[in-house]
Amino acid sequence: MALKDFGAMMKQAQQLQARMAEVQSELEQTEIAGTSGGGMVTVRLNGKGELKGVSIDPSLMKPDEVEILEDLLVAAHASAKAKVEAAMQEAMQKVAGGLPLPPGMKLF
Numbered sequence: 001m002a003l004k005d006f007g008a009m010m011k012q013a014q015q016l017q018a019r020m021a022e023v024q025s026e027l028e029q030t031e032i033a034g035t036s037g038g039g040m041v042t043v044r045l046n047g048k049g050e051l052k053g054v055s056i057d058p059s060l061m062k063p064d065e066v067e068i069l070e071d072l073l074v075a076a077h078a079s080a081k082a083k084v085e086a087a088m089q090e091a092m093q094k095v096a097g098g099l100p101l102p103p104g105m106k107l108f
Contacts, residue, residue, distance in 0.1 A: 032080055
């Protein structure tokens with residue numbers, strides 16, 4: 001490989017890294033909701049998976065239904081987390097374009 005080719009490859013890698021950082025920053029500003037119980041519980045996460053808010057239908061606020069509420073919160077969080085991970089994968093695939101990555105390798 002010529003030194004010129006290596007320099008071009010390094011420049012592309014730096015551009016890719018900068019674009020990935022930009023996309024990660026954009027995702028951090030995005031809120032993604034997951035719901036459960038037919039929309040009775042909603043959990044909102046940012047693109048980093050940090051909890052940003054929870055909404056609970058008042059009808060679930062019964063002392064004898066605490067376990068149901070706990071299960072719905074876990075399910076809503078799992079839903080939101082799966083959506084966050086899918087959004088990250090999609091965004092990173094767009095950034096990487098046709099960049100060949102080894103199987104199973106994640107971009108971040």
